[in-house]
Amino acid sequence: MVITRTSRGHHRASAGRRRVAVGSLLACLLIASAPAASQTPIQELDAIIAVVNDDVVVRSELDTEIDLILPQMQKAGTPPPPRPQLEKQVLDRLILKRLQAQRARDLGIQVEEATLNEALTNIxxxxxxxxxxxxxTLEAGGIRFADFREDTRSQIVTSRLQNQEVVNKIQITDQEIDRFLERESSRLIEREQVRLQHILIALPENATPAQVQAAEAKAARLVARLRGGEDFAKVAAAESDGRNALQGGDLGWFEMGAVPSLVSELAFTMAEGDISDPLSSPSGYHIIKLNEIKAATPADVVQTNARHILVRTNELVSDDDAKRRLEQLRMRIVGGEDFATLARSNSDDTGSALKGGDLGWVNPGDTVPDFEEAMNALPPNGVSEPFQSPFGWHIVQVIERRNQDKEGEFMRIKAREALQRRKAEEATEEWLRQLRDEAYVEIRLDEDAQQ
Incomplete structure (x- = not known):
């Protein structure tokens, strides 16, 4: 049994243990009260394999998650590791998902049925x-559609949570863009994106010299095996402690400026198929494979002329109040009333309200992701439904769009996107680590295997 705990997590864990104890007692009472001659078969209780704060993860959840992951690995051509290693990897993923779900619940983040249905239709x-x-197709492959639907809901919730807790708080200054372009503009165009694979040999916090030496030696052995021709995805699935191990260590595509800092220099010099030497960081030893390279193809910049109405929440104005007020304003606009007039008298964004809510020509990356996503989904003259950003609740109208063939502006947009992704990747990893460190987690997978 593995337990991690902080003082804050201990209080939650006590509630979790009481809940488990009461559940076990109730099950015993139910069994004891059943008639001895009853022909009703006794169903095996779903084993608890982890306690996560005041919640539990049970064996059936692990099996369901594995059933979802195995077809994905098969489609990607990644052989699954032995069952015990696979279960450990998947349980770690489930724990992180559960912690994020708990945080999203605390913040009131939900997914509307219409949004979920739209996401499934898009898939x-x-x-x-x-x-x-x-x-x-899913059912024919042995995947229950209900499980796939809930997994999709969970992914949307997680995305919204990470945007709210991490991504929307990231700021990119003009000075950062200038420095980025001075260092990397020419190389950014020459090699726009790289696809990376990753293996992590993790180290515990405050690792002993012996643990560090053992991890370094293991990383060196893996590099030798990989350079000797072993399949990277197969080795990653079996040996890596990274979050993407079950995807064969695939980290996906990165803009050059968004490549994790640890390998940002190597990404410019490694050839396709190269395997890095072991790279040391506080979290352990990393092995990187540069899988593919994409050259840049500059395109026109699409600018959007938009205007909006903002309603901020406070002690007197709740989220429901702000949303309801904007729904009423939208109905009036759709009914023919002038957007600019309503913005001047109703918007809490005093800077744009004086101009009838006009934001001028907006470039990609100029606004926070929530606002940009809602704006980009609209046709010209379209008015959005109310949506939330870190600044409050908005409705936005797209007046028109235009293509701008400006190389300098294009480069600044690409630089902003790259810096945003780099910061988001690193900030999300740190946020997930803090979330795990502050939680009470008790792993009972070994106990379940012994039973």
């Missing part, structure tokens, strides 16, 4: 299927 369309065909 089906990207695969050239209708929603009904997607369901049939």
């Amino acid at each position: 089906a369309q990207r695969n050239g299927l209708s929603l009904e065909e997607l369901q049939a």
